[in-house]
Amino acid sequence: MIVTHIPDDHPRYVSLKIREKIVEGVQMAITSMQGLVAQGRGEAFDYLIGERTIESAAVAERVAVAYLLIAQKPVISVNGNTAALVPRALVSLADIIGAQLEVNLFHRSDARVHRIIEHLKAHGAGNVLGLKGDARLDLSHDRAIVDQEGIYAADVVLVPLEDGDRCKKLVDMGKIVISVDLNPLSRTSLSATVTIVDNVTRALDNMVQFTKEMKKDSKEQLRSIIDSYDNRKILADAMYAIQENLKNQTEREGIEWI
Numbered sequence: 001m002i003v004t005h006i007p008d009d010h011p012r013y014v015s016l017k018i019r020e021k022i023v024e025g026v027q028m029a030i031t032s033m034q035g036l037v038a039q040g041r042g043e044a045f046d047y048l049i050g051e052r053t054i055e056s057a058a059v060a061e062r063v064a065v066a067y068l069l070i071a072q073k074p075v076i077s078v079n080g081n082t083a084a085l086v087p088r089a090l091v092s093l094a095d096i097i098g099a100q101l102e103v104n105l106f107h108r109s110d111a112r113v114h115r116i117i118e119h120l121k122a123h124g125a126g127n128v129l130g131l132k133g134d135a136r137l138d139l140s141h142d143r144a145i146v147d148q149e150g151i152y153a154a155d156v157v158l159v160p161l162e163d164g165d166r167c168k169k170l171v172d173m174g175k176i177v178i179s180v181d182l183n184p185l186s187r188t189s190l191s192a193t194v195t196i197v198d199n200v201t202r203a204l205d206n207m208v209q210f211t212k213e214m215k216k217d218s219k220e221q222l223r224s225i226i227d228s229y230d231n232r233k234i235l236a237d238a239m240y241a242i243q244e245n246l247k248n249q250t251e252r253e254g255i256e257w258i
């Protein structure tokens with residue numbers, strides 16, 4: 001495997017290290033080639049947002065954790081990008097929530113599902129769903145293929161880096177859907193119940209931390225966090241954060257903001 005050495009004093013160290021993980025994912029054949037393109041789009045939005053967890057994303061992450069903690073059947077959907085970027089955090093989150101992990105791919109092959117399951121197991125996962133594919137969502141592509149006991153039966157589903165139509169389909173089925181997507185205007189972001197506009201590498205670590213803190217909260221406390229939440233406000237705040245970040249950067253460079 002070819003791994004490029006990134007010096008830790010490089011000004012774009014963190015972003016380049018994340019990029020290397022996706023490249024490694026492709027080399028291990030767990031991430032699709034299309035996943036590289038998706039990562040590039042994500043990098044662009046991350047740059048616009050300032051490569052940090054904005055306040056409203058942290059709020060959404062706490063609400064997501066509240067939903068996952070009160071869920072009867074929480075499921076975390078894993079694709080080729082998230083498996084490469086955050087395998088350990090996915091396993092940790094599933095463990096402390098008591099959620100199932102299910103591999104669900106857009107560019108599906110049983111061989112890749114199998115490799116991702118093995119990759120998650122190598123990072124500490126127990127049982128991982130996704131190979132059975134014994135249920136189907138009403139969609140015309142392979143993301144429709146799900147496990148009956150997993151995503152199909154779930155009441156709360158976390159879908160990091162998703163394609164918009166499945167997200168909407170899951171919401172239409174009455175499920176609570178939590179997305180992680182750096183583009184606040186993607187179809188996924190617009191249709192999810194809770195939209196986390198953050199890099200999945202930061203979002204998952206934050207959620208693991210928040211779960212540890214919130215696990216002792218009562219059902220009433222978790223409910224009240226959920227009840228005070230407004231997803232449209234979170235989307236508006238992400239757009240505002242992008243605008244402010246661009247404005248500040250423009251002014252720092254001595255360019256007039258018009």
Ligand code: PTJ
Pocket residue numbers: 031032034035036037038039040041042043045079080081085104105106107108161162163164180181182183186198199200201
């Ligand atoms: O492994 P597969 O076959 O299931 O395919 C996975 C990808 C991601 C290739 C597939 O779901 C896809 O094509 O996704 P899209 O339609 O490109 O959407 C991906 C979304 O995730 C885009 O809105 C990106 O901005 C966003 N994104 C990309 N990288 C990150 C991200 N959001 C958060 N963190 C990232 N690291």
